[in-house]
Amino acid sequence: MVFPMIIMEQVMASIPDFEIAETGISKDNSAEAEQFKIRVDEIFQKVDELEQKVNEVEQFNLNSSKKQQSSSKGSSMGKERDKGRQVPSIKKQQQDASRREAAAAKRMQELMRQFGTIVRQITQHKWAWPFMQPVDVKGLGLHDYYEIIEKPMDFSTIKNQMEAKDGTGYKNVRDICADVRLVFNNAMKYNDEGSDVHLMAKTLLEKFEEKWQLLLPKVTEEERRRDEEEAEAQLDMQLVREAAHAKVVRDLCNELYEVDTHLEHLRETVVQKCRKMSTEEKRNLGTAIARLSMEDLNKALEIIAQSNPAFQAMAEEVEIDIDAQSESTLWRLKFFVKDALELQSRSAMSTGGNNNYNNKRKKEICDAIAKTAKKKSKKTSS
Helix, strand or coil, X not given: CCHHHHHHHHHHHHCCCCCHHHHCCXXXXXXXXXXXXXXXXXXHHHHHHHHHHHHHHHHHHHHHHHHHHHCCCCCHHHHHHHHCCCCCCHHHHHHXXXXXXXXXXXXXXXXXXXXXXXXXXXXXXXXXXXXXXXXXXXXXXXXXXXXXXXXXXXXXXXXXXXHCCCCCCCCCHHHHHHHHHHHHHHHHHHCCCCCHHHHHHHHHHHHHHHHHHHHHHHHHHHHHHHHHHHHHHHHHHHHHHHHHHHHHHHHHHHHHHHHHHHHHHHHHHHHHHCCCCCHHHHHHHHHHHHCCCHHHHHHXXXXXXXXXXXXXXXXXXXXXXXXXXCHHHHHHHHHHHHHHHHHHHHCCCCCHXXXXXXXXXXXXXXXXXXXXXXXXXXXXHC
16 A cells, blocks of 8 residues: 555645746735645645554555464365354454453363372382472482482472462473473482382383373363364454454545545645746746656656646657646646656666666657647747
8 A cells, every 4th residue: 555655745745835936926916825735744744654554454454464474274174164254243253252251260270180090009009108398409418319300290290380370380280291201201300210210200100101191182282272262262363353454444544545535635725826937938848748757757747647638648649738737737847857856866766677668768758748739839830
C-alpha cells in the first residue's frame, strides 16, 4: 500500500507555492493564500499519520504471510476446518484460555500423582537408602565429587519439589523423570562399575524405567492434547488480530478517501483563485515540459490524461495541444513542472539502461508539442 505517497505526489504536483506572482492571486488576497498554506500543512501532517498506519498494516501483512508459510505443512482437513471458524471475542478467548489451563493443570496433577506412586515404590526398595538424601561430600571425604558430578540430585530434593506450593516445583512429569534418572546416573558415574552403589543404582534405574514405560503413553497423550490446545489458542488469537487488522484497513481506507476528497476540493479552489494563463505563459510551459526528464515527462502526460480520458499518455504518437487544455490542467502542469525542474537542477538524474529509448520517446513528445504549437501559430497568422 502506497496511498500516502500517491497523495503526497498529488499535493506536490497540484498545490502551488502560493507565491503571489506565480498564481496571480492579488496582494489583497495574500491572507487567503496564507490560509491555503495552513490547509496544505494540515494535509501533509495527516498524510504522515496515514503513512505510519500503512507501514503498520504492511508489517502485519508481512508477519501474517510468514506465519501462513510456516503453517502451510498442515493437513488440508485442518485448513478446511479453519475456514469456517468464527472469530472469538477477546473476553471469550480469555475465558476459554482460563478453562483450558485449569483443566490441563488438573490432568497434570493426576499424572504427577501417578508418578508419585512410582517414586514411592522405588524409594521403598531395600537398595534405595544411599539415594534418599544429598551425598555427604564433606563427611565422606569425597573431594573430587563436584568435579565429576555437575548437578547433584537425591530423592529428598525431588520430594520437596513435588510438594512445593510456591510455584518453584515441577511443572510436568518429564522434569521429575529426568531428576530421578539423574539420581541413579550420578551414582553410576561417580562409583566404579563393580561397586555396590553402582550396582544398586543400575538395578533401581532399570526398575524405574519399566514402571515409567507404563505411564509414558498417558504422558505422551497429555502432551499431544496440550499442543493441540495451544495451536487452537494461537489460531483464535490470530483470528482476533486479523479482525482488528481488517478494521484498521477499513478505517485507513476511509481516512485516505477523506484526505483525497479534501485535496481535490482544495485543488479546485486554488485553480479557481488563479488568473487565466496568458499565451506567453502557455508557450513557456510547453518549453518547460520539453526540459523534463523522461520520468517526469510521463507524469506530466498523466496529468493531462486525468482531465481528458480520451488522451492516450502512453500511445506511440502523442499530440499535445497546450491551448486546448483546461485552466485546471494548465496550472497543475505549471506547478508540477516548476517543482520537477527545481529538483532536476539540484541532482543529475540517471536514465539507466533504457537511455536510448527514453531519449527517443522524449524527442517524439517534444516534437509533438512544437508541431502543434506551430500549427496554431500558422492558423493565427493566416
